[in-house]
Structure formats: structure tokens, C-alpha cells
Amino acid sequence: MSGIFLLLLVSLLVACEGHVNLTGSTITAVAGQPFTFICGNSFRMYFQVYWTAQLLNGTSSFSVRSYVDEECRYSFNTSDIYNFTCPRDGPFTMTILDVDYRTYQNSNWTCMVVPLFDRSNTIVLDVNVPLKTISLLTPTTRVLNLTEGDPMLLVCETNPTKPPSNITWTKDEDVITAGASSSTREDGGLTVTVGRLSVEITRDFHMMRIYCVGSYEETNLRTDTILLHVDVPLVEISINSTNLPLAVTENDDVTLVCATNPTLPLSTIIWTKENQTITKDVTSTSRGKDGAVVAVSMATFTVSCGDHLSRIQCSGVYKTTRITSQSQTLFVHCVSKDETSGTTFGAGVGVGMAICLVPPLVAAAVYVLWWKRRLTMKDTTEPPESTDSAAPSRSDDVHDPNMYESMDDNARERKDTAYEELHMQVYENTVKAHRLS
Incomplete structure (x- = not known):
């Protein structure tokens, strides 16, 4: 009879194999956050659950029992590292309150339900490390004094993350692409992202605030800002x-x-x-x-x-x-005194020259009149020609009626009308005087 019971028990265990299922609250654990394992079976029979964890520092086992009051009973000293639930109708849960990457990364977890003694599938815990900090590696985080044309190198980096974070550089809310680059380095299975900004300073950077932004999934963190003060020197x-x-x-x-x-x-x-x-x-x-x-x-x-x-x-x-x-x-x-009185000086010279020229002109005119008068008197004093063929006799009382004809041939041939009229008048006056006498 006992043999039949054992045979039925073994058959039940074989039939129930694989009906205990272990799942996690999320696909991937996140460092610094809680993570929960859920152990259940299809028969909803729970009395005691054995939790097993193969960690980097060894294997840990936790036996947790449930009673009618649904309070958990432990076979070990409880701590603030884990939390358990033991509902009568299941499923049992085990929660890591604060996941640590170094402790739980790639750890193996299983559970076994008693009385069925059925062990669950194995979960290999994958732990991600989020972006927590981003730092600007520069001597100052306030004001950076530069001169136009100077090279500028700014470096910022994230904490080690998994997966890697991204970094962008920003100038007063505008993303900088020119001169911006990023690289990574490994740190204990995690990745540190390093961002570099290498540019030649122009005056466009003056009074601009520069900072870098780290992005991780839906998390964005920014560094402190650097205020750039750019000097544009005097060159011309x-x-x-x-x-x-x-x-x-x-x-x-x-x-x-x-x-x-x-x-x-x-x-x-x-x-x-x-x-x-x-x-x-x-x-x-x-x-x-x-x-x-x-x-x-x-x-x-x-x-x-x-x-x-x-x-x-x-x-x-x-x-x-x-x-x-x-x-x-x-x-x-420079203007001289002579130049400033140029008009007066010219007038004075003209007047002076005119005054100086008057006496010679008057003397010349008197001389001409005297010469002409003398010539006239000479003509009137010459005796008339005698009708006699002998030498002409001259009388002081009688004027020569042919005075005009006895004039010099050259003088008669001149065609100066004024000269001829002048001597004609003299001739007529002489004839009249002769007749009156």
C-alpha cells in the first residue's frame, strides 16, 4: 500500500514539473530602485517557498513559510535588504529594496514551492545603471575670460551608466554641433560618456552661457553653466x-x-x-x-x-x-599784411602813377601846341611870290596868298585830314587879315 502511495506521489511530482513560474516586476532591474521576484504555480498551492540566489560572492537561500494569518515566517534573520509577501492563495514575492549593480548584476534566481517541491525557471538579473550626475571638468564654473581667436576646450562627463548616456553641448539653449564630440570609457562593466567642445573663440560667444546636457532614456541632466567673457583686442x-x-x-x-x-x-x-x-x-x-x-x-x-x-x-x-x-x-x-591790403595798394599805385604821368603829358601837349603855333607864325611871315622873273621881293605888309601851295611837298601829300584842315584854317585866317589891312 505504501508503495502505491509513493508511486502516486512521484507521478504527481512529475505531472506538476514546470508548473512553478518565476517572473520579475520588470524586464531589467535598475540600480538604486527596488526589484520584485514573483513565484507562482498553476495549482495555487503554497505552504513554503525556497528562494535561491547565486550571487557574485556566493549562493544565498531564503526559506519563507506562510500560515493562515498570511504572515511570513523566516528561517533566517531578516534585514532591510529584502522584503517578502506570503499570501495563502499565492503567489509569493521577494523584493530587493535597493538594487546594487555590483552585487546583483548577472545573478541567478530561482524559487521552489513546497509541498510540490517544484523548482521554477531561472532568471538572470540584468541591472541597468541610470544617469545620476554629469560634471563639467573646468577650473571654474562661473566666468571664463578668453580673447577672440583663443582655443577653448571644455570637457564634461557622466557617471558610469548602463547603457551609455549621450552628451550634447548647448549655448544659450542652442545646440552646438561644430567642435562638439563625445567618447566613452569602460568602468567596471559600465560606461562613462565624455563630451568635448573644442572651438576657436569668436566674439559670438561673448556673454553666452555654455553647458552640456546628458541624456539617458527619459532623463536629462545638465551641468552648471559657464559664462564666457570674450575680449576682442585692439589691432587697428x-x-x-x-x-x-x-x-x-x-x-x-x-x-x-x-x-x-x-x-x-x-x-x-x-x-x-x-x-x-x-x-x-x-x-x-x-x-x-x-x-x-x-x-x-x-x-x-x-x-x-x-x-x-x-x-x-x-x-x-x-x-x-x-x-x-x-x-x-x-x-x-599764412596770410601776410600786404595780401590783406592788396586792393588798396593797387588803387594807390594806379592813382600815383596817374599823378606822376600828368606833368609829362601836359608838357607834351604844350610843346605840340607851341610847335604848331610857331609853324603857323612862320608860314604867315613868309613874303608872297613876285610876278617878276627876278628874285622875289618880300614885303612885311602883304601876306602871300599862295602860302598853302608853298608848303612842303611831303606835308601836302599827307592824307591826314585833321592836319590839312588845320593849315587850311590858318591859310584862310591869313588871307582875311591881309584883306582887312
């Missing part, structure tokens, strides 16, 4: 002039303009004339350009004769740097 200063001297006249107003290249922070401009600083009538202003500031200065002054061949320069001052522009030479034309 120009003056609105040429290499040729600036030709001006005494008392002219001259305005020169000087400007720097865009700098950060703003440069200052100083004017000098023959190494003497000009401060009067100097106006300074600025304008933005390409993310920096151009310093502009205007110097206005009145030119004097003492400025002739003097040199004017402007200098830009930026921190400890000073750059001087090319010099502008003034070529001043």
Missing part, C-alpha cells in the same frame, strides 16, 4: 587723412575723425599734436559692429600759423595696449 586705428600734407589756410577750421576696429570692451582714443595731448573740442562716441564696439573720436580746431608742418595723431588705448595712427601733417598758408 585709422585717421581720415592721407600721407600727403593737409593744405589749409590760417584761421581755417579743421575736423579730423579717428576710429578703432571693433573691440570688446570699448577702446578709448587720445589725440596728440606734436606729442601734446588735445583735449579741447574733442567729441567721442561709439557704434556697434559685428558683436563688438567701434570707438570714434572727432577733433575740431582752428589752424594758426604756428601749426605749420605740425603733426597730428590719434592713439587707441585698450587695457595695456596702445596703438597710434599714422600722422597727419598740416601745411598752413
Whole structure:
């Protein structure tokens, strides 16, 4: 009879083999979070469950029994590492309260239900390690002072994770792709993700906040921000002039303009004339350009004769740097007293010359009149021709009626009408005088 009982018991155990099933609360455990094993069978017969764990440091077994009150009874000292439930109708559960990657990664778990003595399937626990921290490896996490053109290398890294995390670089909420790269390194089966940002600093980075962001599944963590302060140095200063001297006249107003290249922070401009600083009538202003500031200065002054061949320069001052522009030479034309009274002097010369010329002109006119009168008198005193063939006799009382004809042949042949009229008048006057006598 006993043999029959044993045979039935063995048959029942064989028939029930594989009906105990072990599952987990999730597919993969997460380090730092709880994980629960569930042990059940199809007969819903629970009296006692044996939990077995093959860990890296050895095998651990936990025997847990259930009674009518559904309270668990333990054959070992309980701790805050595990938690058990023992419902009468099952299934029994075992929970790891805080999964540790080093302890439970790749550990093997089974359960066996009594009285059936049926062992479950084996679960190999896979533990993921999430992103917990991301650090920016830099000497400062507040302000980074750089100069335009300087190379900048920033590095950030995550804690060891499984699977690996991702890293992106951000500049004021905008993702940076140029110069950004990432790599990984192994750390005890986990992966540390390292992000690098290697760029040449431009003025576009000025007052920008840089940080890196680590992503792991639905988790995003960001580092502290670095505020970049970019200096754009002074490299050039120009003056609105040429290499040729600036030709001006005494008392002219001259305005020169000087400007720097865009700098950060703003440069200052100083004017000098023959190494003497000009401060009067100097106006300074600025304008933005390409993310920096151009310093502009205007110097206005009145030119004097003492400025002739003097040199004017402007200098830009930026921190400890000073750059001087090319010099502008003034070529001043000074106005003399003779030039300022030129009109009066010309009039005086004209009047003086006129006064000086009057006496000679008057003398010449008197001489001409005297000569003409003398010529007339000479003509009237000549005796008339005699009808006699002998030598002509001359009478003082009688005028020669042929005086006009006795004139010089050359004089008669002249065609000067005024001259002929003049002597004709003299001739007529002589005839009239002769008749009256």
C-alpha cells in the first residue's frame, strides 16, 4: 500500500514539473530602485517557498513559510535588504529594496514551492545603471575670460551608466554641433560618456552661457553653466587723412575723425599734436559692429600759423595696449599784411602813377601846341611870290596868298585830314587879315 502511495506521489511530482513560474516586476532591474521576484504555480498551492540566489560572492537561500494569518515566517534573520509577501492563495514575492549593480548584476534566481517541491525557471538579473550626475571638468564654473581667436576646450562627463548616456553641448539653449564630440570609457562593466567642445573663440560667444546636457532614456541632466567673457583686442586705428600734407589756410577750421576696429570692451582714443595731448573740442562716441564696439573720436580746431608742418595723431588705448595712427601733417598758408591790403595798394599805385604821368603829358601837349603855333607864325611871315622873273621881293605888309601851295611837298601829300584842315584854317585866317589891312 505504501508503495502505491509513493508511486502516486512521484507521478504527481512529475505531472506538476514546470508548473512553478518565476517572473520579475520588470524586464531589467535598475540600480538604486527596488526589484520584485514573483513565484507562482498553476495549482495555487503554497505552504513554503525556497528562494535561491547565486550571487557574485556566493549562493544565498531564503526559506519563507506562510500560515493562515498570511504572515511570513523566516528561517533566517531578516534585514532591510529584502522584503517578502506570503499570501495563502499565492503567489509569493521577494523584493530587493535597493538594487546594487555590483552585487546583483548577472545573478541567478530561482524559487521552489513546497509541498510540490517544484523548482521554477531561472532568471538572470540584468541591472541597468541610470544617469545620476554629469560634471563639467573646468577650473571654474562661473566666468571664463578668453580673447577672440583663443582655443577653448571644455570637457564634461557622466557617471558610469548602463547603457551609455549621450552628451550634447548647448549655448544659450542652442545646440552646438561644430567642435562638439563625445567618447566613452569602460568602468567596471559600465560606461562613462565624455563630451568635448573644442572651438576657436569668436566674439559670438561673448556673454553666452555654455553647458552640456546628458541624456539617458527619459532623463536629462545638465551641468552648471559657464559664462564666457570674450575680449576682442585692439589691432587697428585709422585717421581720415592721407600721407600727403593737409593744405589749409590760417584761421581755417579743421575736423579730423579717428576710429578703432571693433573691440570688446570699448577702446578709448587720445589725440596728440606734436606729442601734446588735445583735449579741447574733442567729441567721442561709439557704434556697434559685428558683436563688438567701434570707438570714434572727432577733433575740431582752428589752424594758426604756428601749426605749420605740425603733426597730428590719434592713439587707441585698450587695457595695456596702445596703438597710434599714422600722422597727419598740416601745411598752413599764412596770410601776410600786404595780401590783406592788396586792393588798396593797387588803387594807390594806379592813382600815383596817374599823378606822376600828368606833368609829362601836359608838357607834351604844350610843346605840340607851341610847335604848331610857331609853324603857323612862320608860314604867315613868309613874303608872297613876285610876278617878276627876278628874285622875289618880300614885303612885311602883304601876306602871300599862295602860302598853302608853298608848303612842303611831303606835308601836302599827307592824307591826314585833321592836319590839312588845320593849315587850311590858318591859310584862310591869313588871307582875311591881309584883306582887312
